[in-house]
Amino acid sequence: MRGKARGVSTTIRWLLQAATGILLLLLLGVHMVANHFIAEGGIRTYDQVIAYLSHPVIWTWEALFLIIVTFHAMLGVRSVLFDLGPSPETEKKINLGVAIGGIGAIVYGLWLLSQLR
């Protein structure tokens, strides 16, 4: 039998995916309401975005949302790819790929947020 888990236990990984998923119900819910239902016109203009992100709590909330959603998305992509039954070598490449993709997206997103403060 191949692929015995090393490093992060598979249980912990799944629990993290579950926990981030549940957290996202709240994070995404607030994000959607704040940006599309409270916002006048349903989507914020440039000035409204800047004003919105000027509040530290909101900025932090959006940063947290970015990190959690990217984490959940990358673990999800990993899960789909692992379901195709890759070899142990390909599994390592998948792990590296989603890690790079995830960290890259988070770094980019946080940079973008910092530009809009």
Place this chain on the structure above:
Amino acid sequence: MAEKHVRFRVFRYKQGDPAPHYDTFTVTVNERTTVLEALQAIRRDQDGTLVLRHSCHHASCGTCGMRVNGREVLACVTNVWELDTPVVTVEPLQNAPLVSDLVVDMGPFYQTFTQAHLPLVRESEYLPESQVAEGVPFHMRFESCIECGLCVSACPVVASDPDYLGPATLAAVWRVVQEPRGEDADARIAWVDSEQGCWRCHVAMECSEVCPSNVDPGGSIMALRRELTRRALGIGRS
């Protein structure tokens, strides 16, 4: 008893064929005819080259597992009349190497399943009506799983990753954890805490839908998850 003619569209494949094809046979059935009986009639009266596997004819051995109208069943207890379709499509189980026609190679299934080391006899859940008769010292109750492979055929994850332990093996491991009977339950549960173990299930639960023997493999996989979560978070004992 009423009779009717039913067309059976049967999957055919012989080693060396470039691809499988379907042959259609017409069989006269009555209200009690099973799919297995119809297939045996086809083999006896129409095409002696049809290959199929069967044994007990009463859902105890698990040998006659196949897909009827796209769904995994035991052919010996599937009533043709109740299917109520003018054409009955019969195909082999999925997610197993094909040998010929309706017969698959169960070798890979057993290779994985036997690693669970599930003892044959269970100690729990005797039915209330199983009072021993005079002269009978005791009843033995076997494990529910008849190792038919229907659950594995129905599983979308085994379909794309044959290394996934699959519902039958995981259900067997849960039974060992529930009633070790001298087996090393801790080793078994560590074995399923893996990418190929119980965390690979995506809760389609089709395995439990098709199981003919009340094993509830889906429920067993969820029980393994609960047990692993308890151990990981250090909460209570099962």
Place this chain on the structure above:
Amino acid sequence: MSQQMSVSRPFLRRGWRAWFQVRGRHVGYIAFALNRLTGLGLVLYLILHLMVLSLLTRGPNAWDAFVRLAKSPLFLLLDGILLFGILFHGLNGVRVVLVSMGIGVRRHKELFWALMGLAALLLLGGVWGMWHV
């Protein structure tokens, strides 16, 4: 001996297509297939969304032009589909977590339909909100 006796493809390793072969399957299998589809769709959306947000670094004109586009009927339709994807994936995910922890294992189908009822309500509310905000 197994390899000599049998053919492996396409009966073994049926691949990703098997995830979407839902004919004759029960609701849990269909939920899995849709969860997979919506999950991948949402990843694609996330990538597009992050890319589009870069317009904000090009100043008000670039972003506000996009805002005008985003209010077009086609975009609103796509937003409706997105909302369905979010609600389905999120609420089916709740079912997966609950069932995995032993809640609703025997009645997972009823749980699914209850959560989909909630999803339908939220979707209707969201779509109404989109057209009226």
